[in-house]
Amino acid sequence: MSPAQGAREKPAGPSVTGRVLGILSAFGPGAEALTLSGIARTAGLPLSTAHRLVGELAAWGALERGEDGLYRIGLRLWEVGALAPRSLGLRERAMPYLEDLYEAMRQNVQLAVRDGHEVVYVERLAHPEAVRVFSRVGGRMPLHATGVGQVLLAYAPAPVQEEVLAAPMAALTPRTITDPSELRRALAAVRREGVAVCDGMVDLLALSVAAPVRGEDERVVASLSVVVPSAGAEPRAIVPAVRAAARGISRALGAPSARRRPVGVVSPGASGT
Amino acid sequence: MSPAQGAREKPAGPSVTGRVLGILSAFGPGAEALTLSGIARTAGLPLSTAHRLVGELAAWGALERGEDGLYRIGLRLWEVGALAPRSLGLRERAMPYLEDLYEAMRQNVQLAVRDGHEVVYVERLAHPEAVRVFSRVGGRMPLHATGVGQVLLAYAPAPVQEEVLAAPMAALTPRTITDPSELRRALAAVRREGVAVCDGMVDLLALSVAAPVRGEDERVVASLSVVVPSAGAEPRAIVPAVRAAARGISRALGAPSARRRPVGVVSPGASGT
Structure with a gap:
């Protein structure tokens, strides 16, 4: 013994x-x-x-x-721990874009990565007057319930998606998606639109708009979101800013699809740089 | 073997x-x-x-x-690692004040703690148009050369001060303090003024203004600084904002000296809350 x-x-x-x-x-x-x-x-x-x-x-x-x-x-x-490329390394590259978005929106800005079946928040900028959010840096949330989570799940390998769809999904609010077919449709919409809009799924008072961040091999490595008060939110007015910031971070990470195009050249990849 | x-x-x-x-x-x-x-x-x-x-x-x-x-x-x-109270724990409490200062100044805002004879940066917000700074989150700098370092050293235990004063001090620029007597005078000034102003000591182009952050036992646990371009900088215009933010963080950490005073009451500690 x-x-x-x-x-x-x-x-x-x-x-x-x-x-x-x-x-x-x-x-x-x-x-x-x-x-x-x-x-x-x-x-x-x-x-x-x-x-x-x-x-x-x-x-x-x-x-x-x-x-x-x-x-x-x-x-x-x-x-x-700060040397982890998926934490502060990612954060350092993303920070100027997060700060721009924070300045422009004066709301909550979040950056998250996927770890297994969960979202891990690597950065959060919260405006003092912004709607309260429950995430914290280094904290975790389920994939199905959050904007960043739905983005990360939509672009995750198929086996990960099937595992999440097959498991029970917790209802954080009455509006959280918990039905596999509904989640499957939501993920398809994320892939089609390149953006996730989650209204009241974590907190009935908050709406998040999330977009994918791509790495140098074009794979989705992170997701960026803005969280605003649900009441009176106009996602259409938020989507372009979130998409632009996500594209900026993707470019900073070397994603080919996010490269700047030379002025006057329309087709991608022309001129070789 | x-x-x-x-x-x-x-x-x-x-x-x-x-x-x-x-x-x-x-x-x-x-x-x-x-x-x-x-x-x-x-x-x-x-x-x-x-x-x-x-x-x-x-x-x-x-x-x-x-x-x-x-x-x-x-x-x-x-x-x-994010659970370390001296890193993200401190950062979470400080973040609203850092963000306010960042919004107000549109320059670099830094939060640092002392580890032995070095400064460790636990947060840095850098405005896209701000002067370049060499610190990075999780990075280290010597105590004698930086605004945050001089603040942390000024309030460090006497043995730590004597060790730093006795050791050779690297000149990061021609303006870095490397003379023990000069550093001793600078530390006395920091304790007298409650603020450190370092002009061109890390980078000839940058000036930093740093103030102490106190914990619930009144001891200095961190230092906050704003880094602006040296040319045309007016420290007098920066000091109040840095002091106010440092006091706000001290209050968030429970420092008695930073407690809000009830309206209309002048003497500290009256009314018991």
Whole structure:
């Protein structure tokens, strides 16, 4: 039963790497500050093991111990995480366009990527007077319920689409799409229009307009959205600005379809640059 | 010599945790995408060990393997890092004030914290037409050369100040303070004025105005700055806006000195709320 029993090369439990990752996984939204025993319990580790591993993580800067004795995720782990191309790398390229859109709309502007069956928000600019949104940077939402999610799902590989369509879909509001046939039609509309409009699907008071961002191989790598108050919203007035910003980011990422065309040349690809 | 030799409980090299952290440390600015052998070399690990640990990290989402075969930091690690209170937690509270300042100034707005003898930028909003700045989110700069750095150093514990004053200071431009006595005077001025003005110390073309952000125990936990073109800059016109935004963030963080005072009450602390 004791994990130190004998000196076998392959213990029955998770590897040390798995234990370290288990410790990091113990932290999450609403669990930003934990005691050592809380970490041990959540990660399923003996206190002595947790003590040793947490000490190593804190020495490196992955965790920080506050004066209150609680452990929190450390600045160094955030710095390493900031190197993820799908987070801050993407964000850095997108930021000028997000800022332009934010200035022009004075509403919420969001940038998100897909991870499995969820949306992960990598940036959010919220105007002080804009409608409240529930997303947060680093937060997740289901694909079927959000504008950015429907865009990311519409351009996801077919198996991902089928998995989402086959699974139960949570109704965040009475207006959230939860019917597979309805979602299938919505995704087809997104592909046809190049834009998703979701009215009241996350919050009855908010409407989002989302467009796809493409990478250098033309695949959709992210989605951009503007969230405005549902009451009185005119999606037609928002769509062009969202599309233009998404195209600008796609160009910054090297998407061939978003290249600037030389003045006076109409057909794409002419002149070779 | 072989790491698997025998079945000793304490190998001579770094622990598994140390190896895992060594793999993460192999990534950095300019080294965002690495081959497996590049990771092994930088982390000082045998290829077989690196292969196994990288596989575990990729399965969890700490690393992602691209179609080009290169490994990059994964979205999941960024998500965990986003829980660091000194990064996105701070940023979330500060963002409305940063956005207000950005709207008002249409220049660069930065939020930074101190880590050891360096500044780490946790947010940067850059207006498309603003003067170019060299900071990047997640990036570091020396304390002595930057506005945010001088603020963070001015309010740092005395031993940290003495260490920085005793060490050689790099001249990023001919105007960077590199003389300990001069820096000591500059820090005293920051504490007296509650603001740092750095003209041409990082880039001859840029001037920064920085102010301290205080936490719930009144200690300075971050610094906010606006960076404008040096030519024609009028710091006096910038200081009040920077001070006001820093105070707003301090209030959002619960700093008692930044509490709103009830209307009509002049003395601080009266009425108990």
